[in-house]
Amino acid sequence: xxxxxxxxxxxxxxxxxxxxxxxxxxxxxxxxxxxxxxxxxxxxxxxxxxxxxxxxxxxxxxxxxxxxxxxxxxxxxxxxxxxxxxxxxxxxxxxxxxxxxxxxxxxxxxxxx
Numbered sequence: 001x002x003x004x005x006x007x008x009x010x011x012x013x014x015x016x017x018x019x020x021x022x023x024x025x026x027x028x029x030x031x032x033x034x035x036x037x038x039x040x041x042x043x044x045x046x047x048x049x050x051x052x053x054x055x056x057x058x059x060x061x062x063x064x065x066x067x068x069x070x071x072x073x074x075x076x077x078x079x080x081x082x083x084x085x086x087x088x089x090x091x092x093x094x095x096x097x098x099x100x101x102x103x104x105x106x107x108x109x110x111x112x113x
Contacts, residue, residue, distance in 0.1 A: 008086035014041040018090030035062035
């Protein structure tokens, strides 16, 4: 592993601000783990970034409301990269009552290695 390599996770990166953030991080040489709840959309977004000659993006499915999914991502990061340098939380949850609120960062406690 190259000592200067940096690794980032971008949640909700299959579109919008998350996608653009993942693309910009990759442009700066950071290895990006692009995550999305929908696997097809996540893989499509990853392919789109690869088509821009940015091969340093990998996809991992993530449902931030599922502890098993979070643990799977944490294990993937630990096994493949050994650490995480950057976490970009680009998701919002919608309550049935119609209110938007930011996802609470404490839900990512499983990212601590």
